[in-house]
Amino acid sequence: xxxxLKTLPDLVRPGLDVLFVGINPxxxxxxxxxxxxxxxxxxxxxxxxxxxxxxxxxxxxxDLLGPTNDRAMLDHGFGFTDLVKRPTAKAADLSRAEFxxxxxxxxxxxxxxxxxxxxxxxxxVFRPIQRVLAPDAPDVVLGLQNxxxxxxxxxxVPNPSPANAHFTPADQTRWYDALGAALTPPRG
Numbered sequence: 001x002x003x004x005l006k007t008l009p010d011l012v013r014p015g016l017d018v019l020f021v022g023i024n025p026x027x028x029x030x031x032x033x034x035x036x037x038x039x040x041x042x043x044x045x046x047x048x049x050x051x052x053x054x055x056x057x058x059x060x061x062x063d064l065l066g067p068t069n070d071r072a073m074l075d076h077g078f079g080f081t082d083l084v085k086r087p088t089a090k091a092a093d094l095s096r097a098e099f100x101x102x103x104x105x106x107x108x109x110x111x112x113x114x115x116x117x118x119x120x121x122x123x124x125v126f127r128p129i130q131r132v133l134a135p136d137a138p139d140v141v142l143g144l145q146n147x148x149x150x151x152x153x154x155x156x157v158p159n160p161s162p163a164n165a166h167f168t169p170a171d172q173t174r175w176y177d178a179l180g181a182a183l184t185p186p187r188g
Contacts, residue, residue: 006030010081011070012113017077017183018052019115019152021106023084023091023125023159024098030087034067035080036160043121043160044069046172052180052187081109083125090163091124099128107133110149118152119179122159129154142175144182155179 008025022035029037036043047053048065056076057065065073070080083102084094106129110118120126123140130137134147145154157175158167167175180187 006033007085007087008033008035008080008082010079010109011035011074012079012081012109012115013074014113016074016079016113016115017117017187018179019079019081019110019113019118021118021120021125022080022082023122024082024094025085025087027087027089029067032067035070037067040162041160042162042169042172046160046169047176049169049173050176050180052176052183055187079113079115081106083128100132103128103132107149110152114150115152116183117155117179118149120154120156122161122164123156124159126154126156143178153182155182 007030012019020035026038026041029035044066045064048057048063053065056073056078057063059076060069060072062069073079083106084098086094086098088094120129126140126145130140130147133149137147140156142156142158145156147154157179158164158172160172
């Protein structure tokens with residue numbers, strides 16, 4: 001009998017400002033039941049320092065958001081999902097077929113829920129989307145993409161994993177600030 005690991009539920013609803021899209025849940029996140037729950041992940045600290053999160057932090061009365069705030073973020077315009085729902089120790093444990101299979105489901109979510117922006121955490125999670133929707137497009141770059149899914153704009157930020165040493169936590173925060181500036185009306 002094959003054991004099926006628990007995964008994270010999609011935290012999404014119609015009309016979000018931002019739907020954050022990760023590669024897949026980490027084992028600690030799946031076990032705890034919250035997004036970006038690995039202690040060393042830089043998402044929550046960097047997001048908490050960004051101007052885009054200020055209204056949510058003020059409403060919740062906290063300076064630092066954390067994994068247990070993921071569901072509350074829905075009330076502040078932010079949702080969470082993953083391209084692949086299978087939890088793994090590292091993204092490299094996923095097959096190319098799993099990435100490809102996740103594209104249709106993600107596109108369907110974007111068309112159904114219509115977030116203003118889908119924010120992809122890293123080039124690795126965005127590349128399969130680009131290959132399907134715009135196979136002749138140039139290499140992926142960070143920032144706002146020249147590609148829409150319905151009316152949803154697509155934005156790529158560095159992956160907040162500590163394994164992504166190319167970007168500092170301050171860099172990560174600047175990318176969340178840039179995401180806020182891309183919203184209509186801008187946040188921050």
